[in-house]
Amino acid sequence: MDFPAKLKRLVDRVERGLDLHLPPxxxxxxxLHEAMRYSLQAGGKRLRPVLVLAVHELLAGQNAKAQGPGAKSTPADPLAAAVAIECLHTYSLxxxxxxxxxxxxxxxxxxTAHRQFDEATALLAGDAxxxxxxxxxxxxxxxxxxxxxxLVRELADAAGxxxxIGGxxxxVLAEKHATATADDLEFIHRNKTAAMIEAALVMGGLAAEAGPAPLATLRRLGQHLGLAFQIVDDVLDATADTATLGKTAGKDAQAGKVTFVKLHGLAESRRLAQVHSDAARAALADLPGDPAFLGALIESMAARNK
Amino acid sequence: MDFPAKLKRLVDRVERGLDLHLPPxxxxxxxLHEAMRYSLQAGGKRLRPVLVLAVHELLAGQNAKAQGPGAKSTPADPLAAAVAIECLHTYSLxxxxxxxxxxxxxxxxxxTAHRQFDEATALLAGDAxxxxxxxxxxxxxxxxxxxxxxLVRELADAAGxxxxIGGxxxxVLAEKHATATADDLEFIHRNKTAAMIEAALVMGGLAAEAGPAPLATLRRLGQHLGLAFQIVDDVLDATADTATLGKTAGKDAQAGKVTFVKLHGLAESRRLAQVHSDAARAALADLPGDPAFLGALIESMAARNK
Structure with a gap:
């Protein structure tokens, strides 16, 4: 498998989907519609929608095989679900x-949207x-x-x-009072970051008509992948520069935010990221289908530099 | 029919529903959850959720009759739909x-929420x-x-x-540039106000399993009722005092907002409100069932003083 080529193919599909499924x-x-598109089309990794498409591809192939060549129902096109979760993610940003x-x-x-437009427009574009x-x-x-x-139930629960929003x-409260414990930090990351990654995987599974067992495995995979992703984010904020990140680096430390790095140190944060990546890979191994692409994607998320 | 007693019964049901269907x-x-409840439980007319319940009561009785005494399916409980639209309305406020x-x-x-809590909490409570x-x-x-x-489709379209949000x-743009035409004003009111009133009526109809014809009539009713409601709002902002309104009076004029009153004058605004109230009543007459309560509700909205 050529990972960069396949990733590019999925990202390109997401980009086309964003154009297709947003109002002109x-x-x-x-x-308002310019502002929605401005923020949505700012690029980015498209991680969540790519996860939707990749999981769908993994499992829809399996379900088609299980149903045999005479099966009537074709799996749903997961592209709109992928676009929906990117809209959700972009609003939160x-x-x-x-x-x-x-x-x-x-x-x-x-x-950012409120710098490019103004606060009222950014607020409403997020709402929209x-x-x-x-x-x-x-x-x-x-x-x-x-x-x-x-799909609505999964997304609304994850975003609720x-x-x-709880994360x-x-x-916000942890930053204001500068009193976050390890338990607070885990609550924040499980919800602020992992919830949407978990939802992306589950939504891909739902579109592929996956049963309860693979959906539960996808949820477990998402939780570990989300935590790994957020810990790497904290490590990068503490170690990378603004040009590489494409956003203001060192912002968390400046703001007095409690991060994995502040609470556990750099070495331990890197180790924790590895633990969660390994757990995500173990969950992946429990799913049917060829795990090569998703495995490589997990790897690239743990080893990324922006 | 005792209108005030029936209205109170429906409002009380909405209040219980809000408590029941919001996270503790x-x-x-x-x-976050305190702020959500603070804004949601601030009282208000509960117009939109009452419309959901009233339309459901009007049409569900008819459908039960049409199906005969042996009909198996009971109509859905519309209370959650009523609470959902009040959540939506409160977020927009x-x-x-x-x-x-x-x-x-x-x-x-x-x-307001950002005065009682702070801006970040108000923003997130609205999102939530x-x-x-x-x-x-x-x-x-x-x-x-x-x-x-x-229901999701109706609400998401009306709120989109x-x-x-377009309204x-x-x-915001009309206020900023102070250049709104009568066409702009109609766009604003058709969408900012009438969309959710229309959605409330249609959602009540959907919960009562109404067919395409009554749903179309409900939509027409909602458009006229929404415009009548908004015009009365403009008239009240120009004529009532802050204590009566429970919100800052004269705010629109101070802000240089284009309103029906500014564009058409007080007398013509009152006449337009009457035209739309009459059209709403005409639509109501096209629906089956006893229109007494909804007719009285339309009347009370057109004649209200806050």
Whole structure:
């Protein structure tokens, strides 16, 4: 398997999907739709939507084989689910960058939405991307309402007040009071980061009509992968420079944020990232299909430098 | 029919539903869940959720009759749909009140969320209520995925970038540039206000398993009722005092907002409100069932003083 070529193929598919599944920039009011596209089309790793597509490819092939050549139902196209989770992720970045949150000027090497437009437009573009994620799932899978319902439920739970937003809130509180414990930090990362990675994997599985056992394995895989990803993020914030990251480096330390690095040190953080990567790989081995691409993706996430 | 008594019964049911269908205030992180409940439990007219329940009551009775006494399926409980739309409405108020939007200190006679908590908490509580609306629909109607899907689709479309949020954006732009035309104003009100009232009526119809014809009538009813409601709002902002309104009066004029009153004058605005109320009543007459309560509700909305 040629990992970079396959990754590029999936990322290209996501980029086309983003263009296809977002309202045109000229849609009234144009400023809102321009801002939605500005933030969504700023590039980035497209990790979450790539995970949706990769899991779907892994499992849909298996299910087709199990059903035999006479099977009638074709697996659903996972692209809209991939786009929906990227809309969700992008909304969370736009709101996280706002002055009342992290007050960040740079994101993916470009001005953040409120710097490029203004605060009101950024706020509304974030709201609109969050809402569009659910509208898109409902619309794109309208002929499969059971699947649409399952995807909406997964995404809404992962993005809700107990998980993604709860993690953001706990993060804000930890920074404000500078009193976060290891338990707080785990709550923040399990929810702020791992929840959406877990949802991406599960949504790919749902689109492939995976059963309860592989869905549970995907959830476990997502939790470990999400934690590994966030710990690497903390390590990079402490060690890389702004140009490499495409966002302001050292920001967490400056802001007095409690991070894995601050709490456990660099060496132990790197070891913890490895532990979670290994656990993710072990979960992957429990899934049917050829794990080469997802295995390489996990590897690249643990070894990344931005 | 005793209108005030029936209205009180429905409002009380909504209030119990809000408590039932929101995460407990002590849910981690508590500050976020307290803020969600603070804004949601601030009272208010509960117009949108009452419309959901009232339409459901109107049409579910009809459908039960049509199916005859041997009919197996009981209509779905519309309460979760009613709570979902109130979550959606409350999120839009929280974000609309933020400093980068209307910068309002008072809402329903109490400090706005960002004054009571802080901007970051208000932002996240709004995000969480928006997300919870979809999570709740998916969870409460999990045993009826076709209905859950239809409700999510209706709510997400009404709340999306072409409608509710598009109306908010157009409103912000009109205020900034002070150049709104009658067409702009209609776009703003059709979307900022009427979209959610329309969605409330349609969601009540969906929960009652209404067919395409009554759903189309409900949509028409909602458009006129929404416009009537918004025009009355503009008239009240220009004529009532802060204590009566429970929010800062005269704010629109101060902010240089283009309103129906500014564009058409007080007398013509009152006449337009009447035109749309009449059209709403005409639509109501096209629905089956006893229209007494909904008719009285339309009347009370057109004649209200806060």
């Amino acid at each position: 920039a000229a849609t009234r009011p144009a400023r 736009i709101h996280d960058d706002l002055p009342c949150m992290d007050n960040d000027d740079l994101r993916r090497g470009r001005p 991307l969050l809402t569009h994620a659910f509208a898109l799932l409902a619309e794109a899978y309208a002929d499969r309402p059971v699947l649409a319902h399952a 007040s107990r998980r993604l 953001q809130m706990a993060d | 205030a002590a849910t981690r992180p508590a500050r 929280i974000h609309d009140d933020l400093p980068c939007m209307d910068n309002d200190d008072l809402r329903r006679g109490r400090p 209520l928006l997300t919870h609306a979809f999570a709740l629909l998916a969870e409460a109607y999990a045993d009826r995925p076709v209905l859950a899907h239809a 970038s072409r409608r509710l 908010q954006m157009a409103d």
